[in-house]
Amino acid sequence: MRLAVTGRDGQVAASLVESARGEVEVVAVGRPSLDLARPDTVFSALEAARPDIIVSAAAYTAVDQAEDEKDLAFTVNAAGAGKVAETAARMGVPVIHLSTDYVFDGAKDSAYVETDITAPLSVYGASKLAGEQAVAAANPHHLILRTAWVYSPFGKNFVRTMLRLAAARDEISVVADQWGNPTSALDIADAILHAAAVLSRDKGNAFGVYHLAASGETNWSGFARHILDTSRALGGPHARIRDIATADYPTKARRPANSRLSSAKFMAAFGWVAPDWRESAAVVVGRIVADHPVPGR
Numbered sequence: 001m002r003l004a005v006t007g008r009d010g011q012v013a014a015s016l017v018e019s020a021r022g023e024v025e026v027v028a029v030g031r032p033s034l035d036l037a038r039p040d041t042v043f044s045a046l047e048a049a050r051p052d053i054i055v056s057a058a059a060y061t062a063v064d065q066a067e068d069e070k071d072l073a074f075t076v077n078a079a080g081a082g083k084v085a086e087t088a089a090r091m092g093v094p095v096i097h098l099s100t101d102y103v104f105d106g107a108k109d110s111a112y113v114e115t116d117i118t119a120p121l122s123v124y125g126a127s128k129l130a131g132e133q134a135v136a137a138a139n140p141h142h143l144i145l146r147t148a149w150v151y152s153p154f155g156k157n158f159v160r161t162m163l164r165l166a167a168a169r170d171e172i173s174v175v176a177d178q179w180g181n182p183t184s185a186l187d188i189a190d191a192i193l194h195a196a197a198v199l200s201r202d203k204g205n206a207f208g209v210y211h212l213a214a215s216g217e218t219n220w221s222g223f224a225r226h227i228l229d230t231s232r233a234l235g236g237p238h239a240r241i242r243d244i245a246t247a248d249y250p251t252k253a254r255r256p257a258n259s260r261l262s263s264a265k266f267m268a269a270f271g272w273v274a275p276d277w278r279e280s281a282a283v284v285v286g287r288i289v290a291d292h293p294v295p296g297r
């Protein structure tokens, strides 16, 4: 089975390429040949990869910048994503599209399930919701996987930022009133491979929207503490974490106070077990600290 994933160097794309195993081959297709801001590039770039399944992971992911670049965010995340799904439909293959917890407003006081009402607070969230709708309209054979708080050994992410800051400072202020499920892109890749195996066996009934996140929950401050405690145990950088409120750290884009996701539907459909976020985070911290040793403090 051959998977084409959009976005050559994205966290999920790089994790899928690394995780490919057995008879599964993963081809990453990205700029310049596939540019979601130029939807006319999408069909030829993906057709050339001859996939059995297309994984739509590339996106405009700069959440704050999107507030100033609404047109570009919507072109990439809505029109571009729709074009990827339409390409899959033309080729007669399913599309697995990544979406986000930021389609919710965070007002719920428990984990979100797939049937909950969406109400994005940000341009990014709205553009990703429009992307979900475009994908569903273009190709009935879709899985829309909403994930959250993604980090990995690749690219820019919260884990890397905390380790970089800890190497330079004694104390880091981190918001403690936004709750969610930090999710390793390596686990997302594993879950996508599970889902792809099911789709290739049973072309039938699994299509639809799913939540896909690690198990257990925390806030950004708790996530930061776990990252730096793990790092210190490995001889990497460490710093004190000071809890602050969202109101003390103004950002252009509003973020949900609660974006916890229940992955129960995905686990039941695809026989995947969501790992505990702490264990997965420790793996990624270990890899980053081993790859880029910084003096312990």
Ligand SMILES: NC(=O)C1=CN([C@@H]2O[C@H](COP(=O)(O)OP(=O)(O)OC[C@H]3O[C@@H](n4cnc5c(N)ncnc54)[C@H](O)[C@@H]3O)[C@@H](O)[C@H]2O)C=CC1
Pocket: 006, 007, 008, 009, 010, 011, 012, 013, 030, 031, 034, 035, 036, 037, 038, 056, 057, 058, 059, 060, 061, 076, 098, 099, 100, 101, 128, 146, 147, 148, 149, 150, 151, 155, 156, 185
């Ligand atoms: N990073 C996160 O915390 C979260 C991400 N997601 C979603 O998961 C998916 C994967 O996210 P990550 O791998 O973390 O993203 P990332 O930011 O690591 O990578 C995004 C990829 O998209 C590519 N890209 C951006 N604009 C493009 C364009 N115009 N044409 C072609 N490629 C373009 C980038 O080059 C990069 O390869 C995305 O759909 C994202 O919206 C969902 C929830 C949280």
